[in-house]
Amino acid sequence: MNEKEKAGSQYYLMGFFGILLLFSGLYWGLNQQQESLSQELTSDHSKVYAQDSETFLDRVRFVSNRDGVVDIAVLGSSVTRGLGATLEKPVWGKRLEQELSQREGIRTTVWNQGFNGYSTTDLVVQGKIQETIDLNPDIVLFELCLINNNRFPQNDLSHTKEELIAIMNRFREELPETLVVLTTANPTVYNEVYLNDGVLTYKQYNEEIAAFVRNQEWPFIDIFTLMNEKIQALDFNIEDYLDDAVHPNGDGYQMWFELIDERLNTPLSEL
Template sequence: MNRKRQLKSTGFIIGSASVFVCFFVLFFSVSQKNRTFAQMNKDYQSSDTYQEESLLDRARFVTKRDGEATIVVLGSSVTFGKGATLEQPVWGELLENELNQTDGVKATVINRGYSGYSTADLISKNKIEAVIQDKPDIILFELCLINNNRYPQNDIGQTKADIQLIMNAFKEQLPDTLIILQTANPTHYDQVVLEQGKVAYDQYNDEIAEYVRTNQWPFIDTYHLMLNEMEEQHLSAEAVLSDAVHPNGDGYYVWFELLRDRLAVPVKMLH
């Protein structure tokens, strides 16, 4: 009986020691990884590259640090991809394909576009919290102005407050995440006042774009860039839209090309 107790006690000691060794190895490994992670961040943030950082620079750095960059595209149905095709997919998927063909970059794009959503909907339906839970390295935030402008039209002052609240949440919860804001595509309603006493879509874009620039947030004014591109290429709205609002495959590709042209532009120059 004593022999059994002795063996049991020895087994317990050996088992405990094994657990302790495993815990120590795991703790050391995690600690070492955290130190390496912190040092890489410190080195990058003191580098010349960081001073002129672009979206591509950030994606390349995170790939080197973590093995992969996580990018969230956030917005409305024109981020989700309504009107896109398998042959010519939405701009977020095109972006992922482009980045994964770029030397030194491996990226995954998470699509958090929601049909019919305004900025108020993103907040009230906890979609901002969902993005925070993704812990992305980069966020491309399409500002939902198509829906904020329509049926019913959200007050522009409230839209500004929504954007500020969202940006505050991101900066507090994701302080190391690169966030770039975007307007969306032109529609058939650009100069149509949809409700008495309200403003048209182009006016809405103008005022929100000015607000974003005043806050000095990295910004791609897709709306005006697409209008300019359509004029240069002699493209009508019908040529780039699948209906009155949503781009078709060609429209999403024009959007993506404008984004691609700015991947290597320093974010402080995006305005």
Template sequence: MNLLDFIKSIIIVWLAGISPDMNNSSGCTNPDYFLAHRTACRQISPVVKTLEYEAAQNKALSISTMGSSVTGGMGASQKEKIWGNQLVAALKKQPGLSGLQFSNGGINGFSTQNMIDHQIPDRIIRQKPTIVLFETCLLNDYLQNIPIETTNKNIETIVNQLTQGLPESRIVLLSPNPRRHGEVKNKAGLTYEDYIQGTKAFIEQNGWEYIDIYKEMNETLAKNKINLDEVLSDATHPNDEGYDIWANIVIEYFLKGPKPDNE
């Protein structure tokens, strides 16, 4: 923010009768200001703040997830263990969020191409959620031998559809989890990690909000000396312990925002 923008933000907050937070000169700590400046404020504000500020306007609050079977919860022993359900249960404990609604749009076997072919973004748009969590379906793009260029193009198409259809919603992308034998190349000559790293670079290049579940889960496993096999129910799907790790990553992101690069 340049000096002129800083002065403007202070004047706006002052005119609203609010004491500006000098650690947040944009005024994003004020719900009215936040709602009027969503794009800028989201860069520095945790996702829970979006929900809290929308709640302050007496708006209906909801989260919709979309993605593959690891979003749907395959491998979990019960629906309460699915990462999306755990996230919403944690958020409902926050002030003003007890009425938060949730729709799980994970579909077994779906790739990014399947998402487009079956018009899943349109389905999400009709739900009018406050928050959209888009898990990028890379497990199936890898298995279906989709070229990485096509995967990135599909992600861009999906994000553009969501942002155009839901201009006031906050859209967060997530990678899927680590899988066994991800180092094996598919018929497109790509490893699973090629998809993870290639899409991450593309997403960050476009400035879209992103949670790197793959990286965070691997770091958690290494820190706690846990073997990947211990948190998977098969080659690709987390078990309850795996979904617990996934859920904790997303919950922390929602409540605290992204970690600094040096962590």
């Protein structure tokens, strides 16, 4: 290789390394900018959380901005699964996914962890709590399965409370950054009925568990009470919102979703 060729080769190498350094610098700068944005989001969100003013929508926006998508698991019984729902008026979890995904800057995936006929005992024994944990959701909406806890045979209240504490402890230990919001289910035709060997009506069972949950200061939406009040205010009957004696119809699931939707901007401590 002559001197001219050597010089040309050196200039080529210098140019190549210069371009490489330029791209490395750009990558580092973008990475630092992203880390700075992530830290800013974390800082801002932590401030809101610390002030006890965080809302469900705050958490959704925070995670969606941070990760690009927010994963939500809805956990519970057949009224979470969607028995009685229609294509036009789907189950409340699906409606929530549709509503959130229409909002600017939010991408949402909702995993349906509703299981027909399950009580809280079934969720634990059949491994559905662990199955939900393994999904690693950002948010869990936990319908408490009280329709089935109240049925044949009726679960003892103290046992249900112990199970709820155990389940919440597992969520806290294995999903420490996940928001868990608890909810009761819809009213049924059995609101005021003592079922076989039952010592409480479905309404009494809900009231006892709702008081217990609030005493634990867990984020909580009392769908049972809210739906009862709204149906009465509209001067309708519970049966108008049921597909059968227990499961909501499309209108019932739509009302359930609307009650959640009305509270998306409510501080979690005030639900």
